[in-house]
Amino acid sequence: MSRIGKLPITIPENVEVKYQDSTITIKGQFGTLITELPDLVIIVQENNNLKVKLKEETKKVRALHGLYRTLINNMVIGVSKQFNLTLVLKGVGYRAVVQGSEIVLSLGYSHPVKIEIPKQISVEVIQNTTVNLKSCDKELLGLFASNIRAWRQPEPYKGKGILYKGEQILRKAGKSSKK
Structure with a gap:
């Protein structure tokens, strides 16, 4: 059992x-x-x-x-109680804005990324780079957060991307010159 x-x-x-x-x-x-x-x-x-x-x-x-x-x-x-998830946008020019029922992300692409917000999730953007997500459905909240994060996965060389709050990125050393 x-x-x-x-x-x-x-x-x-x-x-x-x-x-x-x-x-x-x-x-x-x-x-x-x-x-x-x-x-x-x-x-x-x-x-x-x-x-x-x-x-x-x-x-x-x-x-x-x-x-x-x-x-x-x-x-x-x-x-x-509701479930909370916080996403942090790290990178030069990365920012998020909520417009109506969409979240608009500027992630270094030639166009802004628009993602439809499900009705059960409330989204709040703090200082353009921190996105707070709240919902009573844990499964839907995690799925929506992973859909946002999929647009810019954190990369190990500069540490740029969309991270969960408190997430540590293992950094790699860049190319070294030969002498």
């Missing part, structure tokens, strides 16, 4: 959980998240806790136990 899967999920006071026909709906102050669960997993609600139980003890089902417990826990945390 999974160590993570056995742990109970604590439900905060302002979060409402509904489980019906393998669909779990979690509603909180920051939004509502809905997920389809496989028929192999059962959700049991006791007081202010949720437990993920298995219908059968096969290897395939045990592998999914911790996964679905973590996905449900992330949903509960997301609707009650």
